[in-house]
Every structure is written in C-alpha cells, then in structure tokens.
Amino acid sequence: MTGIRVLTGDRPTGPLHIGHYFGSLRNRVRLQRQGAELFVVIADYQVLTDRDVAENLPEYVEELLLDYLAVGIDPAASTIFTHSHVASLNQLLLPLLSLVSVAELRRNPTVKEEIAASRQARVSGLMFTYPVHQAADILFCGADVVPVGRDQLPHLELTRLLARRFNERYGQLFTEPEPLLGEAPALLGIDGRKMSKSRGNAIALGADEYETANLIRRAKTDSERVITYEPERRPEVASLVLLAALCQDRRPEDVAEEVGDGGAGRLKAVVTEALNEHLRPIRARRADLARDRGELRRILREGHKRANAVADRTLDAVRDRMGMTYL
Numbered sequence: 075m076t077g078i079r080v081l082t083g084d085r086p087t088g089p090l091h092i093g094h095y096f097g098s099l100r101n102r103v104r105l106q107r108q109g110a111e112l113f114v115v116i117a118d119y120q121v122l123t124d125r126d127v128a129e130n131l132p133e134y135v136e137e138l139l140l141d142y143l144a145v146g147i148d149p150a151a152s153t154i155f156t157h158s159h160v161a162s163l164n165q166l167l168l169p170l171l172s173l174v175s176v177a178e179l180r181r182n183p184t185v186k187e188e189i190a191a192s193r194q195a196r197v198s199g200l201m202f203t204y205p206v207h208q209a210a211d212i213l214f215c216g217a218d219v220v221p222v223g224r225d226q227l228p229h230l231e232l233t234r235l236l237a238r239r240f241n242e243r244y245g246q247l248f249t250e251p252e253p254l255l256g257e258a259p260a261l262l263g264i265d266g267r268k269m270s271k272s273r274g275n276a277i278a279l280g281a282d283e284y285e286t287a288n289l290i291r292r293a294k295t296d297s298e299r300v301i302t303y304e305p306e307r308r309p310e311v312a313s314l315v316l317l318a319a320l321c322q323d324r325r326p327e328d329v330a331e332e333v334g335d336g337g338a339g340r341l342k343a344v345v346t347e348a349l350n351e352h353l354r355p356i357r358a359r360r361a362d363l364a365r366d367r368g369e370l371r372r373i374l375r376e377g378h379k380r381a382n383a384v385a386d387r388t389l390d391a392v393r394d395r396m397g398m399t400y401l
C-alpha cells in the first residue's frame with residue numbers, strides 16, 4: 075500500500091453513523107495504517123445537488139472532522155479538505171465537462187435515483203454534473219484507489235472514462251482509479267429500512283450510551299422468539315445480530331446461538347452492551363477533540379493548504395496539455 079493514493083469523501087449533511095463506520099470509515103483507517111496516502115474530501119458543494127440551500131455547514135463540517143479524527147484518520151498522514159476551499163479542484167470541472175455528453179450525464183443510474191428521491195421540485199444543473207465534479211475530486215490528487223459503496227460505481231466508471239478521454243485528446247496525464255468495494259455490512263436502521271442520516275433511523279457514531287440504548291430498544295424485530303441469523307428471512311433481527319458480531323469481532327451465527335431463546339429483549343441488551351463498549355474509546359476521543367476548536371480549525375487549514383498545493387500543480391499540468399500557457 076505504500077505509495078498508493080486513496081481518495082474518499084462524504085457530504086456534510088450531519089454526523090456519520092455506525093453504518094458509515096462499519097461500511098467505510100474502518101476501511102479508510104486500515105488503508106492508512108497499511109501506508110496508503112489518504113485524501114478525504116468534505117464535499118460541501120455536493121450538498122447542493124438535491125436541495126436549494128446547504129444548511130448548518132460549519133456545524134456539519136466540524137462533525138465530519140470529529141468523526142474522522144475520532145476513528146483514527148491521522149491528520150499528519152492524511153489530507154482532509156472541503157471542496158469550497160480548493161479553487162483549482164473546482165476549475166478542473168470545466169475541462170472535464172467538455173469531455174462528456176449531455177446524454178451520458180442523463181444516463182447515470184445513481185443520479186436518476188437521487189432525482190427520484192430529491193426534495194426539490196426542479197432538478198438543478200449541479201445534480202446532472204456533480205459526478206463530473208466528483209471525478210475532479212478523484213483526478214486532482216491522482217488517486218489510485220477509491221473506496222466506495224455500490225451506488226458510487228457509476229461515478230467511478232465516469233471518472234475512468236474522463237481520465238481516458240483527457241489522456242487521448244491531450245496526452246497522458248491522469249491515472250484511471252480503481253474502485254475498492256467494502257464488504258459493506260447490510261446494517262439496517264432502527265425502523266428496518268436502509269440506515270440513513272436523512273431518515274432519522276440511524277445511530278450516530280457520536281451518540282451517547284443512553285441515546286444508543288434507547289435507539290436499540292426501539293429497533294424493529296419480529297415475532298419469533300428464538301434468535302437466529304437468517305439475513306434473507308429475518309433481516310431486522312439479522313442486522314442486530316450482525317452489529318453485535320462486528321463489535322465483538324465474532325461470527326454472527328455464534329452471537330445468535332448464544333442469545334437463542336433469550337429473544338429480542340436479550341438480543342437488544344447484548345447489542346447495546348457490545349456497541350457501547352466498542353465505541354467507548356472512539357467517543358471519548360471525539361469528546362476530547364470537540365473541546366479544542368482551535369485545533370480542529372488548524373487541522374482543516376493544513377488540509378486545505380496541502381490539497382491546494384496538489385490541485386494547483388494538477389491544474390497547471392492540465393492547462394499546459396490544453397495549450398493554455400500564455401505567460
């Protein structure tokens with residue numbers, strides 16, 4: 075992994091939850107520990123794809139930063155930055171847009187789903203073009219690997235296409251990045267649907283132990299007494315079993331067997347204990363970090379400085395290839 079560059083990111087729309095943690099954050103830290111150079115974009119412009127105004131940005135950016143640092147992303151080895159503070163990254167959008175047709179933008183299946191789920195009456199131009207902007211996130215730093223969920227694969231395909239087209243038209247410059255699919259464990263929200271910040275069914279990484287216990291107590295289960303691990307037939311129960319197993323680094327089958335005829339009540343007690351125990355050091359670090367706003371600002375400023383240096387260099391090379399050197 076040494077010498078490998080990895081880019082990932084999140085939209086600042088609220089604090090991250092345990093689905094993000096087990097699905098993605100832990101992988102990032104693992105890659106970092108293996109020696110990869112990590113770039114993490116806090117995608118503030120991307121918030122504007124499905125709403126008119128991005129609310130509470132300062133608060134949400136800080137929450138993301140706290141989540142990253144608490145789980146072990148090391149600001150000395152990794153670069154954490156926001157879209158809005160890296161001007162050259164945003165300028166890359168223009169040449170990249172020239173490489174793609176409107177028909178291709180319209181075909182993106184993830185964008186189609188997001189339009190269907192959008193809270194806006196009208197679809198903005200940013201909704202159709204944000205995958206190209208996301209390609210700029212990835213290409214500006216020459217990322218080799220992008221850890222993503224399945225929904226992001228169309229964006230990765232587009233990024234590879236744009237890199238290829240640029241290289242064909244203007245000469246070799248961009249690396250074609252590879253997606254790294256996490257074995258994203260299918261953790262459901264407490265209502266049994268996909269866990270999501272916007273659905274209010276998630277357990278935030280930074281929630282306290284009492285709140286965590288309350289949420290798990292309300293989690294949907296089923297009417298069968300004996301606890302088993304059958305993800306297809308009993309998705310809600312299986313999700314709780316899996317959560318305990320992930321926390322304790324055990325096989326879900328073993329967790330289910332141990333709870334057995336203790337039923338849903340016993341299962342929830344086990345899950346609550348396992349999750350609170352697992353997250354205790356992370357939450358303690360998060361609380362410590364939250365007390366030092368100055369340090370958080372310093373970390374973000376340093377991330378911006380590093381990302382800008384990399385983006386400026388890439389933009390220079392792009393202008394050079396495109397014949398835009400006048401001075």
Ligand code: TRP
Pocket residue numbers: 081082083084085115117120208211212220221222226
């Ligand atoms: N689209 C991603 C999400 O909604 C966030 C993101 C922005 C991203 N830029 C990225 C992910 C670049 C991977 C690579 O979660």
